[in-house]
Amino acid sequence: MEIINEHGPRSSSPIGVFDSGLGGLTVAREIMRNLPSEKIVYFGDTARVPYGSKSKQTVERYSRQIVRFLKTQDIKAIVTACNTATATAFDVIREEAGDIPVIGVIEPGAVTACNGTKNGRIGVIATRATISSKAYEKAILGIRPDADIFAEACPLLVPLVEEGWIRDEVTDTVIMRYLEPLLQKKIDTLILGCTHYPLLRSEFRRLVGEEIRLVNPAYETARSLKELLKKNELLNTMARNPDDPMPYRFFVSDEPERFAEFANSILPVDVRKAERIAIENY
């Protein structure tokens, strides 16, 4: 039975999902797969992407504006589907969200890495801002204080994915150069700490072998989101009517011309369009 509460979010409301750009669609994809009854409002800050090379203060300012926008969309929960924003701006996101429950991508990945590692040696790869923030270190050491964490910023991987150079010797060489120091440290678990990296999952698997556990925070976040919604009695338990209109809406800050192409390469649904909003006005 649907919970209706005039003073707060309802289970039939959509989930707000945001990212600095389109990488967060890998998180939206996992939510669609694992929570098929849920509606989603996605925002990608394509006019100001990327966040990974920008300062904490700037990422905080941008994140606040995005949460303010999402709150205009009657959302029942917020997923910060951006490692950089989760790593550097999670406190202000929670503050701005007020009563609306918020989840980030770092804690779920950290939990899975801590549960999965045998030798306690965990590798993290991410953008420069995420690595500098030490957010994964803090999350992992909060769960497993004896873990050894080895982190590496990999700023070239996002441009390589966006250029479409997947299954490519240049990308293989770049991945190996970034991973070599981590492999030397005998990690047995590797967190793919940027939303674009799951798109290189097959390459990582091939290059690091079967011995190393790969953690995809997008998948873990979708699972944690389900728990969060249950706990807050916000899970949508109504089966979706297949004749229903599209339960997913997409907003971007730059012109949306190229959105559909990239979205359709990632998502399990056919996306026709995104709507542009002036995010700096929020």
Added chain:
Amino acid sequence: MEIINEHGPRSSSPIGVFDSGLGGLTVAREIMRNLPSEKIVYFGDTARVPYGSKSKQTVERYSRQIVRFLKTQDIKAIVTACNTATATAFDVIREEAGDIPVIGVIEPGAVTACNGTKNGRIGVIATRATISSKAYEKAILGIRPDADIFAEACPLLVPLVEEGWIRDEVTDTVIMRYLEPLLQKKIDTLILGCTHYPLLRSEFRRLVGEEIRLVNPAYETARSLKELLKKNELLNTMARNPDDPMPYRFFVSDEPERFAEFANSILPVDVRKAERIAIENY
């Protein structure tokens, strides 16, 4: 003798130079070298960088805000030290600039390429937005209608430079993959159509050999700027007093912590700091 005009710019006023980020410092460097008496106000839009993957409408909006900011700095001329902004937003930049003369980086490079080519086959490499705009094609064909132009978007080169992978086999491989189609077309002239690319000049020279003329629009822009200032009676002919305070000011839209390091690796002067401004408020 200095020209003083209460109703317009004066020769002692600074030149406004802007870019999507810090790449435009290669243009500022050429202005410092070639016009040592001139003051410069530089703005780098580091909170919204890069422009090269964004839409025309967004680059136009950002460029307008920057021109409005520069106009608060008593500037006598504007240099659009960004290929993408010149390629996609030059009309609105001129409109917003009003009476202040404006120069971009594309026309000067196109003129030099047309003067230098023997076989009329000119290669252009740049960001995706610059290539899509066909701005170099239009500029070249306006000067030399019989030229054959071969253009290639090279989105990975800026991240490689920013990662510091210069003199690196990965970067060599990427450059050659981008240049191969142009070399097959027997170009004899190559325009480095992005402000970061002159930082790879030695690599280009080594990889393409001595036969191909490399055009650096930053250098050509500084020369054209001198002509523009002369024509408008705005050239500063006063020798600079070596005891004068720093004639260069730097503004950015993101936090300026990492500015000095990058600026000092490019500029012939010692830069201590940049000031942050909230560019979206202009």
